Every structure is written in structure tokens, then in C-alpha cells.
Amino acid sequence: MFVPLTVVTAVAALLLAAWCGWAAYRDQPTKDWHLIGVAVVSLLALVQLVVGIVQLARGEKPEQGTTIFVSYLVGSFLCLPAAGFLSLAERTRWGSVTVAAAGVVLAVLQVRLYDIWGG
Numbered sequence: 001m002f003v004p005l006t007v008v009t010a011v012a013a014l015l016l017a018a019w020c021g022w023a024a025y026r027d028q029p030t031k032d033w034h035l036i037g038v039a040v041v042s043l044l045a046l047v048q049l050v051v052g053i054v055q056l057a058r059g060e061k062p063e064q065g066t067t068i069f070v071s072y073l074v075g076s077f078l079c080l081p082a083a084g085f086l087s088l089a090e091r092t093r094w095g096s097v098t099v100a101a102a103g104v105v106l107a108v109l110q111v112r113l114y115d116i117w118g119g
Helices: 003-025 033-057 066-089 091-118
Strands: none
Touching: 003 033, 003 066, 003 091, 033 066, 033 091, 066 091
């Protein structure tokens, strides 16, 4: 596991969660800037997915099992895009709440990935 990438992804996800949480507090839906933030953090999750798969292909093994590790990698990659699409369907403050919640979930998934790998 590439720890700096995990930390950057988790921090970026929490910053996105705070930003969208602030928008929800102000009773605003997600705007284009929020969705650009979703795309940036999703790109970090994609890089994490690729790095994890490359490490597995090189023969490195997570302590708690490959299947659960890959499941968490895929889940962390899909978390924010799914919330972004849901926020587009729900153009109220609850769309912002959805993205904020997904940001927190992604940060927790990053911590769990680190634990699964053996951190």
C-alpha cells in the first residue's frame, strides 16, 4: 500500500465532505464546483485502485486477504461517483448531504484499506 496516496485521498475526501456539508448547511444543492471536487477525489481513488492492483500483480499480498482488499478498493473507487450521480438527481440540500456522507465514507474506506494491507 502506498501510504502517502492513502493519506492524500482520505484528507481530500474529508475536505470535500466539509465543503459539501457547508453547502448543505446553507441549504444549497451541489453545484458544478462540487462535482469537479467529486471528480478530483474520484481520480485519486482511481489511482489508489490502480496502485493496489499493480501491487497485487507484483506478488505483494495484503495481510487480511486479497478478496477483501480488492472489494474495498473497488468500493472506494465507486463511492463518490455514485453519490455524485445521486446528487444530480436530488437538486436540493440533500444532494449536498449525500456527497458529504460519501466523502466521509471514502475516508473511512481508506483507513480500512490501510488496515487490511497490514498497516
